[in-house]
Amino acid sequence: MSKINDYKLKHLAQLARIELNAEEEKQLIDDLEKIINYFSDIQKLDTSQIPPEISAAQSKNVFRKDQAQNPYQNQGKEDFPEEENGFLKVPKVL
Amino acid sequence: MTPLHHLTIKKFNEGLLKKEFKALEIVQAFFDHIKERDQEIGAYLSLNEENAIKQAEEIDLKIARGKEIDVLSGVPLAIKDNILIQGLPATAASKILENYIASYDATVVKKLKAKGSIFLGKTNLDEFAMGSSTENSAFKITKNPSDPERVPGGSSGGSAAAVAGHMAIAALGSDTGGSIRQPASFCGVVGLKPTYGAVSRFGLIAMASSLDQIGPLTKTVEDAAILFTAICGKDEFDATSVNLDENFCKEILNPDIDYIKSLTIGIPKEYFIEGLDAETQKAMELAIENLKSLGLKFKEISLPHTPYALSTYYIIMPAEVSSNLARFDGIRYSRIKEDKNLLNLYFKNKALFGNETKRRIILGTFVLSSGYYDAYYKKAQEVRTLIKKDFEEAFQNIDVILTPTSPTVAFKFGEKKDPLSMYLSDIFTIPVNLAGLPAISIPVKNYHQIKELPVGFQLIGRHFKERDILGIGQFYEKLFLKRE
Numbered sequence: 224m225s226k227i228n229d230y231k232l233k234h235l236a237q238l239a240r241i242e243l244n245a246e247e248e249k250q251l252i253d254d255l256e257k258i259i260n261y262f263s264d265i266q267k268l269d270t271s272q273i274p275p276e277i278s279a280a281q282s283k284n285v286f287r288k289d290q291a292q293n294p295y296q297n298q299g300k301e302d303f304p305e306e307e308n309g310f311l312k313v314p315k316v317l
Numbered sequence: 318m319t320p321l322h323h324l325t326i327k328k329f330n331e332g333l334l335k336k337e338f339k340a341l342e343i344v345q346a347f348f349d350h351i352k353e354r355d356q357e358i359g360a361y362l363s364l365n366e367e368n369a370i371k372q373a374e375e376i377d378l379k380i381a382r383g384k385e386i387d388v389l390s391g392v393p394l395a396i397k398d399n400i401l402i403q404g405l406p407a408t409a410a411s412k413i414l415e416n417y418i419a420s421y422d423a424t425v426v427k428k429l430k431a432k433g434s435i436f437l438g439k440t441n442l443d444e445f446a447m448g449s450s451t452e453n454s455a456f457k458i459t460k461n462p463s464d465p466e467r468v469p470g471g472s473s474g475g476s477a478a479a480v481a482g483h484m485a486i487a488a489l490g491s492d493t494g495g496s497i498r499q500p501a502s503f504c505g506v507v508g509l510k511p512t513y514g515a516v517s518r519f520g521l522i523a524m525a526s527s528l529d530q531i532g533p534l535t536k537t538v539e540d541a542a543i544l545f546t547a548i549c550g551k552d553e554f555d556a557t558s559v560n561l562d563e564n565f566c567k568e569i570l571n572p573d574i575d576y577i578k579s580l581t582i583g584i585p586k587e588y589f590i591e592g593l594d595a596e597t598q599k600a601m602e603l604a605i606e607n608l609k610s611l612g613l614k615f616k617e618i619s620l621p622h623t624p625y626a627l628s629t630y631y632i633i634m635p636a637e638v639s640s641n642l643a644r645f646d647g648i649r650y651s652r653i654k655e656d657k658n659l660l661n662l663y664f665k666n667k668a669l670f671g672n673e674t675k676r677r678i679i680l681g682t683f684v685l686s687s688g689y690y691d692a693y694y695k696k697a698q699e700v701r702t703l704i705k706k707d708f709e710e711a712f713q714n715i716d717v718i719l720t721p722t723s724p725t726v727a728f729k730f731g732e733k734k735d736p737l738s739m740y741l742s743d744i745f746t747i748p749v750n751l752a753g754l755p756a757i758s759i760p761v762k763n764y765h766q767i768k769e770l771p772v773g774f775q776l777i778g779r780h781f782k783e784r785d786i787l788g789i790g791q792f793y794e795k796l797f798l799k800r801e
Contacts, residue, residue, distance in 0.1 A: 227683070239639060239682045240646075240663040241675055254676060254736050255683070261737060262628045262693065270699035285556040305652065313648050314659050 227255045321350055322483040322765070323800070326540040329486055330388045333380060340373040340380075340391035340435070347393050347437055351484045359459045360469075360478040362398050363406045364438035369393070372435045379433075389547055390433035395485035397476050398439035399446055399522040400531065402426050405436075409522045410454035411444045412669040413645050423520020424555065425489060425531050425548040432547060437485050440475030444671045445642065446491055446524045448472050449499055449742045450733065453673045458730065461504055463764065463771055467727040470500030476534045477504040487535040487544055491521055493528045494630055495722075495746025498758035501534055502722035502773030505764035507790070508534045509541045510746075512781045513753035514559040516545075517552035525637035526557075528630075528750040537798070538759060538790035542569050545783065565781070572788035580785060581614045582776075583715030587623035588745055594725040600761040600772035601721050607761075607797050608719070613789070616715050620707040625700050626748040631740060632684050632697035633751075639681030642674070676736065705752045708777075717785050718777040720745050722758040726770040745775060755783045759790050763798045 227235075232252055236243050243251065305312035324332075324343070332338050348366055355361055376391035396402060399409045401419035403426075408414045422430065429436075443453035451459045451474025461469040462482035469478040473490030477500035480488050490497040492510035501508025509532045516531045523529060533544035546566040552558045584605075593601070609615065647653050647666025670678070684693035711718065723742060733739040749756040758773035776786040 231683075232679070235679050235682045235686065238686065239678050240643075240660070240667055241670065241678060242664040242668045243675070247672070247675070250672075251676060251679060255680060257735075257737055258631065258680065258740075259683070262632060265625050265628045265632075265696055265700050266692065268622075268625065268696075268700060268703070270696065270703065273699040273702045287553065314662055316659055 226259050227252055321346060324486050325536050325800075326388065326392050326486055326543050327537075329392055330390075333376075333386070333391060336380075340376040341370065343391075344369050344373040344393055344435060344437070347484065351437070354482055354484055357460060357465060358462055358478050358482050358484070359457045360395070360440055360475045360482060360484055361438045362408060362410065362441050362456060362475070365402075365405055365436050369435045369437055372433070376433055376435075387432040388543055389429065391435060393435050393437045393486050394429065395438060395440045395476055395479035395488040396426070396436050397442055397473050397488070397490045399442060399491060399524075400426065400489060401520040401522070402436055402439070405439060407439070407522065408456070409445045410442045410456055411671065411674070412455045413651055413666065415455075415651070417650050421520065423531075424517040424552045426520060428548050428550075440473075440479050440488065442475055443472035443496075444674050445522065445638070446472040446493060446496055447638070447673050447677055449495070449739055450728070450730075451475060451500075452730065453671055455671055461727050463503075463505060464727065467729050467770070468503065470503035470723075470727060472496040472500075473508075473534060474500050477501055477506055477508065480504070480506045480534050480536060487533060487540055489531055489544075489548075490534050491524070491529055491531050492746075492750065493524050493530075494634060494750050495743040497532045497534060498722050498746050498756060498773070498775060499743060501758040502760075502775075503727035503771060505760045505771030505773075506534055506536060507538050507541045507757065507759055508532065508773075509545055509757045509783070509787070510749065510755065511545060511549060511783060512559075512755040513750075514557050515549045515561065515755070515781065515783070517550070517555040517558045519552055519554040523641040525634040526641065527637060528634060530750075537800075538757070538787060538794045541757065542787045542791065545787070546570060559781070561781070565784075568784040569787050572784065572791050574792065577785075577788040577792050578612050580716040580789065581616055581714075582608060582789075583616050583618035583711055583718045585618050585620045585623065585711070585718060585720060587620050588720040592724050593721060596726045596770060597721050597724060597772050601774060604761045604774040605719070607793065608789070611792055611796065618711045618715060618718070620704075620711060620748070622700065622703045622707050623748060626704055626751060627740060627744055629697045629700045629704065629751060630743075630747045631680070632693050633701065635677040635681030636685050636694050637681070639678045639685065642670075642678055673736070701751050704748055708748075708752045708754060712779050716779070716782075717789060720775045720777065722746065722773040722775040726772060749775075749777055754778060754780060755786060757786045757790055759793060760798065763800065765800070
């Protein structure tokens with residue numbers, strides 16, 4: 224029973240914005256098929272009484288005062304290669 | 318001149334204080350050795366020579382003026398290339414970040430800078446920390462100093478090889494499913510994955526945010542304790558980091574022998590199964606014999622959901638990866654030329670990801686996609702709770718859990734072409750990250766000058782009880798891992 228077929232993979236690649244060539248697609252379908260089949264073991268477990276565990280850490284909200292503070296304000300700029308008049312330049316979005 | 322392989326953090330600090338050598342001499346000696354040895358090993362992706370020498374001179378000046386220094390002052394460290402040091406490259410061993418220069422320091426780097434530590438360079442890893450052999454690096458492979466035909470493990474293979482090859486006194490790595498512990502085991506060094514939340518992840522290029530932790534790779538357990546206590550603690554920039562009081566560090570740095578002797582070690586039957594290779598089997602028998610001779614009590618325990626950990630991890634981790642790596646869009650961090658349109662820019666940029674990275678992003682996208690989310694991602698989260706509960710129940714009767722770190726010794730390059738067989742090399746380390754517990758890999762013997770392939774044993778502790786695993790480790794190394 225194939226969970227990942229050609230069409231499915233193209234769809235996932237589209238969602239992930241990853242370009243794959245024909246060879247990569249074929250290899251991925253094989254690999255993912257094997258891996259996803261392996262996952263059938265957990266399908267058999269009864270977890271009806273279990274709440275999902277979101278994180279390994281204690282789940283609680285971490286708040287701070289609503290005061291502007293950003294010591295890194297100007298450093299993100301170096302990650303952007305193009306700038307114009309103090310604005311960060313990006314390709315056309317709209 | 319003190320031979321470099323003798324130096325631990327402790328010995329280096331003693332030598333500096335006794336004026337047996339200067340920081341500058343040692344740092345220069347390390348760079349000389351790196352230039353020679355790293356041609357073969359390939360642990361480093363980039364070096365930080367100019368800055369390191371300047372820092373060493375500053376430390377020497379400080380000492381000459383009689384000023385007080387920290388135990389980590391002047392200590393030459395290697396840093397995994399997914400941890401940001403301002404002004405230095407941070408490539409995550411990926412073509413996508415080939416030209417990226419970090420614009421800020423990771424919190425752990427900031428803390429070490431404040432103590433005067435010196436960074437020799439950035440080490441090789443599997444691309445975006447995805448892998449168990451460092452073979453997935455986009456730039457080079459790293460060889461295991463114990464046997465150059467074998468992998469150093471991964472994903473912190475470069476850091477492990479740098480320490481084992483005496484090209485740094487200690488190193489930092491990151492561990493999401495075993496990426497500190499497994500290479501430590503393969504290379505015969507110590508590797509600690511702290512409790513989730515003990516060390517800030519700010520400045521670590523994120524892989525799987527509910528699993529990642531930064532930790533030390535060192536020559537001794539004592540050094541691991543020193544480096545860990547220097548980097549741990551709450552950080553306002555990492556909301557998952559936890560407040561640790563001063564006793565936390567004190568208990569780790571000054572282990573109480575009577576307390577350590579009172580601990581009970583659990584042996585989980587699900588971890589001592591067929592599939593361990595002969596060397597690992599033999600080494601584990603020795604480790605258990607040695608630990609028994611220290612007077613520690615043993616009990617057999619069961620962690621029944623162990624067989625499901627691999628599936629659980631390989632659903633949750635790729636899901637988080639697919640989310641975290643979305644930021645590499647060709648606009649920020651790296652800019653590529655694309656004139657057609659925005660969508661094309663994304664596709665063209667992400668084509669630069671390596672095969673394993675692509676595989677995990679697609680897998681993650683699949684398990685989160687409509688129609689599959691419940692059967693896979695939600696199910697895996699529920700099984701994660703079962704795995705966590707296994708540990709909670711076990712820890713009611715024992716204090717520390719002993720397992721092999723890896724089912725095998727370091728394998729040869731190209732041996733694990735099938736992704737699933739590569740994933741299986743992490744079966745003993747993965748459950749620990751799912752539960753967020755601290756764990757350490759300690760070499761069974763001193764492999765430094767013998768012809769055997771290293772094997773490490775893993776100790777798993779309760780949440781925030783690094784003192785238990787580091788305590789037993791320091792006790793073990795005093796008797797069984799003597800260094801000349």
